[in-house]
Amino acid sequence: xxxxxxTQPGMFVQEKEAVxxxxxxxxxxxxxxxxxxxxxxxxEMIFLIYQGSYDQQNATEGRYSLNFQKARKSAxxxxxxxxxxxxxxxxxxxxxxxxxxxVTFGTGTKLQVIP
Amino acid sequence: xxxxxxxxxxxxCQRGTSLTIQCQVDSQxxxxxxxxxxxxxxxxxxxxxxxxxxxxYESGFVIDKFPISRPNLTFSTLTVSNMSPEDSSIYLCSxxxxxxxxxxxxxxxxxxxxxL
Numbered sequence: 001x002x003x004x005x006x007t008q009p010g011m012f013v014q015e016k017e018a019v020x021x022x023x024x025x026x027x028x029x030x031x032x033x034x035x036x037x038x039x040x041x042x043x044e045m046i047f048l049i050y051q052g053s054y055d056q057q058n059a060t061e062g063r064y065s066l067n068f069q070k071a072r073k074s075a076x077x078x079x080x081x082x083x084x085x086x087x088x089x090x091x092x093x094x095x096x097x098x099x100x101x102x103v104t105f106g107t108g109t110k111l112q113v114i115p
Numbered sequence: 116x117x118x119x120x121x122x123x124x125x126x127x128c129q130r131g132t133s134l135t136i137q138c139q140v141d142s143q144x145x146x147x148x149x150x151x152x153x154x155x156x157x158x159x160x161x162x163x164x165x166x167x168x169x170x171x172y173e174s175g176f177v178i179d180k181f182p183i184s185r186p187n188l189t190f191s192t193l194t195v196s197n198m199s200p201e202d203s204s205i206y207l208c209s210x211x212x213x214x215x216x217x218x219x220x221x222x223x224x225x226x227x228x229x230x231l
Contacts, residue, residue: 033218043205045158045222052218091157095218102173103148103220105158 002027004106021077023092032096034075039089087113119223127229135194136226138208143188145212152205164191198230
């Protein structure tokens with residue numbers, strides 16, 4: 001069984017500062033994928049970034065980067081230069097064994113950006 | 116990424132009634148999924164919608180309560196039957212495995228359901 005843990009129910013960050021959202025995972029699979037999604041108050045789930053377990057480099061997408069530490073089983077999301085529009089729920093998720101497998105979500109972190 | 120639409124975007128329903136939610140994708144996809152997100156909670160997978168065959172349900176979800184159809188590679192429906200206030204949730208459609216294949220699941224805008 002796979003499990004995603006997000007230990008920060010809520011976070012505050014000053015506008016223009018960087019913030020790290022924590023995510024640890026547990027799986028016995030060798031091949032898996034890690035995702036981060038953003039959910040604004042509107043309810044939609046917006047895909048941010050993906051990291052494969054065999055990827056040699058940490059994934060980056062604009063202001064988002066994924067700090068992947070395989071030995072520690074962590075996949076933290078780093079948001080640089082926070083903007084007011086970054087205020088939202090952030091979910092870490094994992095799919096194991098590649099292919100068309102079920103995705104497991106963490107409990108989420110509510111990020112609030114302060115002007 | 117695929118463009119995914121859901122109808123309705125929100126609804127308020129009376130207990131005991133049923134609501135059918137539609138999910139439309141702008142291109143053919145291999146996999147379609149239905150998730151539920153109860154208030155203040157994370158996402159829970161209800162079922163995988165299989166094209167041309169019965170959906171695959173997760174533990175705790177049954178076909179009588181959540182019948183699903185998927186007549187083709189771009190469309191699926193989820194029905195929430197005999198609703199109770201506990202069914203008040205956001206229901207999200209997601210897709211994966213576009214042609215060409217992708218590792219990522221993309222989500223529709225969601226349907227916000229309130230049951231009175």
